[in-house]
Amino acid sequence: MKPLLLHGHERSITQIKYNREGDLLFSSAKDQQPNVWFSLNGERLGSFNGHTGAVWCIDVDWETSKFMSGAADNSWRLWDCQTGKQLEILETKSAVRTCGFSFSGNLVFYSNDQAMNQTCELSIYDLRDSNQIQFNKPFLRIPMPESKITSAIWGPYDEFIVTGHDDGTISQWNIADGAIINTEKAHTKPINDLQSSKDSSLLISASKDLTAKLYDLSSLDLLKTYKTDRPVNSASISPCKPHVVLGGGQEARDVTTTSTRVGKFDAKFYHLVFEEEFGRVKGHFGPINSVAFHPDGSGYSSGGEDGYVRVHQFDDSYEDITFEC
Amino acid sequence: MPTYDGIGKSWADEVEQEGGLPTPLIHVDEDRKLKTLTEFKINEDGKKVKVIKTYRIDIQKMPKTVAKRKTWKKFGEASNDPPGPNPANTIISEDIYMVLVHNKENQLQTEESEDPFGKLKDKQKMVSCRICKGDHWTTKCPYKDSIAAPSMDGAPEGTAPAIGDDKAKQAGPPGKYVAPGRRGGVDSKTTVGERMGGRDESATIRVTNLSEDTTESDLQELFRPFGHIHRIFLAKDKVTGQSKGYAFINYSKREDAAKAIANLSGYGYDHLILNVEWAKPSGN
Numbered sequence: 001m002k003p004l005l006l007h008g009h010e011r012s013i014t015q016i017k018y019n020r021e022g023d024l025l026f027s028s029a030k031d032q033q034p035n036v037w038f039s040l041n042g043e044r045l046g047s048f049n050g051h052t053g054a055v056w057c058i059d060v061d062w063e064t065s066k067f068m069s070g071a072a073d074n075s076w077r078l079w080d081c082q083t084g085k086q087l088e089i090l091e092t093k094s095a096v097r098t099c100g101f102s103f104s105g106n107l108v109f110y111s112n113d114q115a116m117n118q119t120c121e122l123s124i125y126d127l128r129d130s131n132q133i134q135f136n137k138p139f140l141r142i143p144m145p146e147s148k149i150t151s152a153i154w155g156p157y158d159e160f161i162v163t164g165h166d167d168g169t170i171s172q173w174n175i176a177d178g179a180i181i182n183t184e185k186a187h188t189k190p191i192n193d194l195q196s197s198k199d200s201s202l203l204i205s206a207s208k209d210l211t212a213k214l215y216d217l218s219s220l221d222l223l224k225t226y227k228t229d230r231p232v233n234s235a236s237i238s239p240c241k242p243h244v245v246l247g248g249g250q251e252a253r254d255v256t257t258t259s260t261r262v263g264k265f266d267a268k269f270y271h272l273v274f275e276e277e278f279g280r281v282k283g284h285f286g287p288i289n290s291v292a293f294h295p296d297g298s299g300y301s302s303g304g305e306d307g308y309v310r311v312h313q314f315d316d317s318y319e320d321i322t323f324e325c
Numbered sequence: 326m327p328t329y330d331g332i333g334k335s336w337a338d339e340v341e342q343e344g345g346l347p348t349p350l351i352h353v354d355e356d357r358k359l360k361t362l363t364e365f366k367i368n369e370d371g372k373k374v375k376v377i378k379t380y381r382i383d384i385q386k387m388p389k390t391v392a393k394r395k396t397w398k399k400f401g402e403a404s405n406d407p408p409g410p411n412p413a414n415t416i417i418s419e420d421i422y423m424v425l426v427h428n429k430e431n432q433l434q435t436e437e438s439e440d441p442f443g444k445l446k447d448k449q450k451m452v453s454c455r456i457c458k459g460d461h462w463t464t465k466c467p468y469k470d471s472i473a474a475p476s477m478d479g480a481p482e483g484t485a486p487a488i489g490d491d492k493a494k495q496a497g498p499p500g501k502y503v504a505p506g507r508r509g510g511v512d513s514k515t516t517v518g519e520r521m522g523g524r525d526e527s528a529t530i531r532v533t534n535l536s537e538d539t540t541e542s543d544l545q546e547l548f549r550p551f552g553h554i555h556r557i558f559l560a561k562d563k564v565t566g567q568s569k570g571y572a573f574i575n576y577s578k579r580e581d582a583a584k585a586i587a588n589l590s591g592y593g594y595d596h597l598i599l600n601v602e603w604a605k606p607s608g609n
Contacts (some may be wrong), residue, residue: 001417001420001421001422001423002417002418002420003417003418004362004415004416004417004418004422005415005416005417005418006414006415007413007415007416008402008414021387021388021390021391022395023387023391023395033401033402035401035402035403036396038416041409041410041415042410042414042415043406043410043411043415044399044403044410044411044414044415045394045397045400045403045405046398046399046400046402046404047400047402047403049401049402060369074473082394082397082402083398083400085400116402119326119518128479145464147520157464159478166399180337233485252434264559266424269423278425278426279424279425279426280423280424280426281421281422281423281424282421282424283418283421286602310418314423315422315423318423320424325414
């Protein structure tokens with residue numbers, strides 16, 4: 001395969017996300033403009049200009065009409081996908097770490113960091129009620145005093161939010177009353193990424209403790225564990241094959257002291273069920289910070305500490321990979 | 326087609342421009358699904374060049390919403406980009422392949438890399454018992470209890486007592502259990518074992534703090550002046566073939582080795598300070 005290198009960021013990539021159809025790929029980095037690209041040919045559609053700090057999290061709604069981003073400039077912003085115009089802005093008390101659209105696109109959440117005497121909070125807004133954004137009055141605000149949220153996604157049917165924490169726990173929060181539904185001590189080190197399968201039945205968590213784990217998204221039962229030899233920064237489940245891809249690598253601060261050979265910057269493909277690695281794809285010269293499967297499973301993309309997004313379209317031989325056990 | 330705007334242009338310029346750059350031609354070949362675009366450009370030398378670009382027309386079916394998005398106007402940083410990928414932002418990288426990993430192979434590989442001595446043992450016979458010359462460490466020698474530890478390091482070659490041949494005969498293949506009573510060392514009074522027959526470990530020096538780029542021939546060059554070198558062993562990384570930073574050098578004579586240590590210990594070689602010392606007898 002001939003990957004497309006998207007070089008629209010000057011700093012390390014923090015998150016990449018496809019829209020529902022997979023024709024657009026959104027990317028954010030520690031520089032100030034999230035970008036959006038056509039995934040087919042790598043053409044840049046535009047950038048969302050306005051943030052004044054590192055952008056930590058992005059999400060796009062179901063119809064690809066709205067896009068949101070949260071950044072270290074203590075703001076959460078909502079954008080129009082077609083024009084790149086800023087629709088809404090919320091000032092927060094600390095950096096926004098995670099954000100997400102519900103499936104309907106009506107509800108949004110963001111979480112802010114535990115910093116500057118500010119506890120980590122999960123705030124949930126209903127976009128249909130314009131007062132909530134305008135006066136910054138979320139209909140639900142859940143404080144997280146124990147450990148800050150490092151990653152979060154919506155559960156199925158917009159009923160709960162799954163959060164991954166700095167201390168390695170995964171929790172489910174009911175958005176009707178803010179109560180905790182379930183909590184699980186999943187990892188021994190911070191959780192870097194949570195992603196669900198396309199049908200919202202499975203959850204994969206990527207952690208600094210060198211493992212990625214597969215959970216049932218509703219019951220939070222541990223199903224599988226993928227062991228690696230590197231901190232895992234991101235993990236994604238293939239929408240059509242029993243495959244998962246893990247991206248990671250040595251920590252950014254150790255990179256300069258090691259060569260790329262030992263840096264373990266390749267993306268690792270595991271069989272979903274057998275927990276066995278079957279393939280690797282090289283390319284990045286820094287750790288991979290975010291991976292995402294194309295929604296039709298024909299390729300995947302990875303964004304790295306090196307500032308590049310690499311869009312891969314699988315070869316035909318990928319279809320022929322059979323698993324012997 | 327430039328039109329006359331009346332300011333600062335003469336008819337001569339117009340003619341010049343008209344002759345300069347004909348309008349681009351687009352030819353679409355429906356059958357072969359090819360689109361040919363013929364453009365004319367002035368290159369850096371001021372010469373007119375004809376540029377023919379051929380595109381393959383590839384029709385893809387996609388949802389209406391996706392097709393609609395294709396027509397969206399570019400915005401933000403990309404607002405000034407021409408249609409199509411901007412080469413400044415989008416680079417098509419070279420062909421790469423998914424490297425298929427079979428777990429069994431993988432395990433073998435890690436085992437190998439975890440045991441570099443195992444490899445050396447096969448290839449270089451680096452591990453050799455000083456007592457029975459077998460393929461194991463001296464401490465693990467089955468005869469070590471029966472034979473007094475050889476007085477190492479100092480003994481010059483000539484002074485070592487001769488070895489009883491009978492012992493070697495009784496020894497059998499190394500590694501096999503031999504009952505204490507059958508071990509040859511009981512009556513034989515030899516102390517130094519068979520090491521005289523094998524490599525003289527006493528004339529071996531260890532060189533550490535070598536740079537990664539060092540090769541055997543470099544070492545040869547560096548250590549040759551002090552005497553005849555019997556053998557050079559440079560530890561290398563299995564994968565990259567780069568030096569691991571240490572080497573053993575076997576001189577034929579212990580005096581030569583001593584000379585080499587005296588001269589080269591602390592010698593600045595390739596931005597590093599060499600550390601040259603007697604090799605510790607393997608095994609203890």
